Amino acid sequence: MNQSISHVETPKASRYLQQLCKHFGHKVPVEFDTRQGSITLPFGTCALLAGEGSLTMTVSGEDTEKLEQVFGSHLERLAFRESLNVAWERKSPSCLRGSCHCLTALPPRLPERSRAAALSSTGPFGQGRREPGTWRKTMNTLKKFLNSPYAFWILLALPSIGLINGALTAGALEPLLHPTGEFAARFMIIAMLLSPLRALFPRAGAVSWLMRRRRYLGVAAFGYAALHTLYYVIDLGTLSAVMADVAAFGIWTGWLAFVIFVPLALTSNRASGRRLGRSWKTLQRFVYPAAVATLLHWIFVNNDFGPALVHFVPLAALEIYRVRKAMGTDRSSTAARHSAS
Secondary structure, three states: OEEEEEEEEOOOHHHHHHHHHHHHHOOOOEEEOOOEEEEEEOOEEEEEEEEOOEEEEEEEEOOHHHHHHHHHHHHHHHOOOOOOOOOOEEEOHHHHHOOOHHHHOOOOOOOHHHHHHHHHHOOOOOOOOOOOOHHHHHHHHHHHHHOOHHHHHHHHHHHHHHHHHHHHHHOOOHHHHHHHHHHHHHHHHHHHHHHHHHHHOOOOHHHHHHHOOHHHHHHHHHHHHHHHHHHHHHHHOOHHHHHHHOOOHHHHHHHHHHHHHHHHHHOOOHHHHHHHOHHHHHHHOOHHHHHHHHHHHHHHHHOOHHHHHHHHHHHHHHHHHHHHHHHHHHHHHHHHHHHHO
């Protein structure tokens, strides 16, 4: 029997534990209180432990990948207001039987105080321990900065420097319409790719890192779309010219996408998520019709299918994969409910 463990950092660990157990309790046997619980499915079990600031899920069974998907996806749906990082660590059968040399060969663990005293007096090879040097301190500072939201915003804003400078110096805005629109579409596509990529690579650290910053990508997409729209209106010069141009199919689809983007960007924050509740996720799903409108706008304005399809076909393929996988999970849950009844 295989086993996987996930330690999920959340201040609502006990709440999510009880919600998971109550949800599955309508279908399969469960036992739980405010601190621990267990859920038994036909193809495996899940033990839950709520600690201070974290929820630990331990799944056991022959198909741990399926169990990870079932319980990980259910927890993410319950915690839709948070960006949880559900990463799984698999334990080999030898480790579970106690025959794994990586565990049995370890020396006895010292108490925390003794271990701290030993580390303070000696290094890894018995010599005196050296204090972290300037290089290590610099690297730690750099790592903290790169993981901060400010660094990510700077990275997202870099293309806008050239686009704004070009508008201020060159004067002609028409050459800047295409790149501003492309960056808006690219950041939107990257944000939308993250959910299917997480379903495809549930333990990928890079995907989890980006998932925690997905809202920033969506707001950046809106920012470049707003710049694209502003340049378009200024380039036409008059309101009558803008209204005359709206009738074209490639133009009004672009306006439609931009109008949808506005409420999505305005509510891409934690306060809106708390205020709207479950309606927040329903609202954010309007990004899909916005993506279709963006694709049509790109194709019919440029009269060229190639570049647009290069960007949108991978997104469509991964979304189809995610939907098929979700349908498979739902079928498994239905089968588990029927077998339990």
